[in-house]
Amino acid sequence: MAFMLVLFPSDVLRPRRCDEHFAAEADAARSAGHQVAVVDHDALASGAAEQAVSRVPSDAVAVYRGWMLDSQAYEGFAAALRRRGVRLLTTPEQYRRAHELPGWYAALAAFTPASAWTVGTDRSAFDTARESLGAGAGVLRDYTKSMKHHWDEAVYIPDLTNGPAAWSVAERLHELRGDDFAGGFVVRRFEQFTGAEVRTWWIHGTCRLITAHPDTPDESPPADADVVVPAGVAAAIATLRLPFVTVDLARRADGIWRIIELGDGQVSDRPSTTPPAALIAVLPTGDEPAGPAEPQPATPSMPPAEFALSVSDVFVLGNRGIVAAGPDTGAEFRSGGEVQIWNGDELRGRSTAFVELHSRQGTIALLLTSAGTHVRPGDRITGPRR
Missing domain, CATH: 2.40.30.10 (Translation factors)
Structure with missing residues (x-):
């Protein structure tokens, strides 16, 4: 196994130490033989990437385990590390594809609720997306997150054909997300689920770990991936060619497991009931097979006359x-x-x-x-x- 540089957020008050939330994972990473370093998450989020990575050693391949970053901040993170000779295993393009629903939806559309989205917060674009789903109930989020703890006011749309009521939910979502609002509105068809969500952890298209969801850590998931992961999902996830992602699933009322969300594994929380070493043991290290190469034309160039x-x-x-x-x-x-x-x-x-x-x-x-x-x-x- 290759050994990695694993990056964690630093403690706000003790910047040379790992944030307490990730300290156990950092200890497990060191015990497994990985090198560990800290980065300043607040500096990353504010665009001060050079300052954020000042304590990172040079010349390594790295994986991040930390708090969520928006796609632009992650791109700055990767660029600052490159200037130190450090390559993040997940590229900025791969991070965006995993972190934002429009990046992964097409590949997984058969296994997740029907969705449509806007670019930005324009009312007419929202109505177009809403109307494309037809009648029935819907749920609302932005590209990266919902406000599920504000279900009635900022998530659930009882009737997608009721434009004013649906727009009221959209406005409230936008208000609550504030400066963290990402991309645009995502309207999803409502499906009735039973039981707790399950979080699955995927390395280069292979499910390597099944855990409870962090919101329900005491709800033990089925141990067998064949029970939780519907036929065809693994092949669909492999087409995304992402090195490290999580896929959250829940059982629909008719008994079928459905994908709720795909996310970048670097910023996906570990449930408290999963031992840190269990996650560290499956982290991508760069020596795993990345799957079959995508067919590409030799030295493609943009055709000028089409x-x-x-x-x-x-x-x-x-x-x-x-x-x-x-x-x-x-x-x-x-x-x-x-x-x-x-x-x-x-x-x-x-x-x-x-x-x-x-x-x-x-x-x-x-x-x-x-x-x-x-x-x-x-x-x-x-x-x-x-």
Whole structure:
């Protein structure tokens, strides 16, 4: 086994020591032979990444176990560590894909409640997302978190067709999340669950540990992954190609286990009833097989003479696929053709695409239907002209 550098948040009052919440994990990591260092979480969250990592040794591969960071803070974290010769095993792009629901939803749509989302907090975009789910009850969150302890006022929408009442819930969610509000509104179809949630821990697409959920640490989960994890879920998670994630599941009223959420394992809390050594024993170390390589064309470059869409908005139409929209340049797209999704000069993926006829005036929208598609605002989509 390769030994890692494991990074933990420092204690606010004693900055050379690990935060008390993670002290037992730090001790377990040292006992397992890993090197341990601390980072200043508050400095990371405020954008002072260089200051935050000043006590981190150089030249290592690292995994973080600590408090939640937004995607932008994590990107600064990774960049500051790179300048010290330290590589986080989870890249900023992988962290965003795991940490924000739009990053993982397409791959797991068959196993989780139908969802649609907005980019930002615009009322009309919220209504579009809400209406795409049709009638029935819904629940609301942002890209990273719900306010489940404020269920009636900021989460549960009894009737998705009641626009004013639903918007009242959205406004309250936005108010309660404040500066921590992430990305946009995520509207999910309500499903009735029974019993406590179960947290599963995955390393490179393989379930390595099953624990209680941190909110219900005394509710023992089934020990067998075949009981908790529905057929097909492992293969779907593997397509995300994420080194370290958690997947929370709950049993629906009809007995089927459903995915509630996927999250980055570095910022997922360990339930108090799980021994620290049990989690440290399954941490990714960089020597695990990362799964089959994704097929990529040799030295891809962005085609200059095809239809191109600069993505400004992304949302989901129920289980139909992901809609990517942007300014209409007048170039006509051949509906049903294959498109390429680019982030700068990097090819992020491919999908079959269809023209979405209900686009707002002045925009064009494409419905991307291939499983595992990932797209976000700022990407560029190219494809065949008509």
